[in-house]
Amino acid sequence: MDELEQIREKKMHKLMGQLATPSIDKPIAVSDRNFDQTVKNYPLVVVDCWAAWCAPCRAIAPIVEQLAKDYSGKVVFGKLNVDENPETAQKFGVQAIPTLLIMKNGNEVDRIVGLLPKHQLEAKINTYA
Numbered sequence: 001m002d003e004l005e006q007i008r009e010k011k012m013h014k015l016m017g018q019l020a021t022p023s024i025d026k027p028i029a030v031s032d033r034n035f036d037q038t039v040k041n042y043p044l045v046v047v048d049c050w051a052a053w054c055a056p057c058r059a060i061a062p063i064v065e066q067l068a069k070d071y072s073g074k075v076v077f078g079k080l081n082v083d084e085n086p087e088t089a090q091k092f093g094v095q096a097i098p099t100l101l102i103m104k105n106g107n108e109v110d111r112i113v114g115l116l117p118k119h120q121l122e123a124k125i126n127t128y129a
Contacts, residue, residue, distance in 0.1 A: 023073040027064055030078035032087040039103040042076040044128055049092075049099040051083045056115040057098045063118045064100075067125070074129050104128055 030038050030047055039045050048064045050057035068077040082089040082097060092101060092108065102110040102125065112124055 024076050025069045025072040027068050027077040027079045030080040030085075030088075032085040035080065035085075035088045036106075038076075038078060040106045043105060044074070045076045045078055045103040046125060047078045047080050047101040047103060049080045049082050049089060049094045049097055049101065051081060051097055053083075054097050060098045060115050063121065066118065067121060070122075071125065071129065075125060102128055 027048065028038070035047075039047070046064075046067075048057075048060070050061070064077055064079070067075075071077070080088060082094060092099075092111075094101075096113050098113075098115060100112040100121070101108055102112070109128060110124065112121060
């Protein structure tokens with residue numbers, strides 16, 4: 001195999017890895033440090049911006065956990081604590097929590113602000129899944 005073929009094969013493996021959504025059945029921790037890489041690594045990521053003191057955030061947490069199980073292999077869910085990660089929250093203009101950022105191919109395509117029932121969250125996510 002010549003050098004050009006090796007480079008092509010390596011790039012193809014990288015591209016295929018980016019296109020495939022792994023079966024992750026629980027939300028992953030997202031931070032200021034790993035946010036950009038996380039949303040670039042997976043085709044569709046829903047990031048739950050929350051804080052420990054926020055009652056609606058605690059109420060939506062089990063719904064996000066269930067959605068992560070239900071959409072495993074299609075959507076990756078992440079959790080971003082806005083108190084511990086103010087840079088990302090500020091970058092995306094998160095002014096109310098909970099806010100769910102819907103990230104497709106590394107870009108924000110939509111957001112959900114506030115506590116909504118599971119079926120409404122699913123309807124919005126299904127637009128992109």
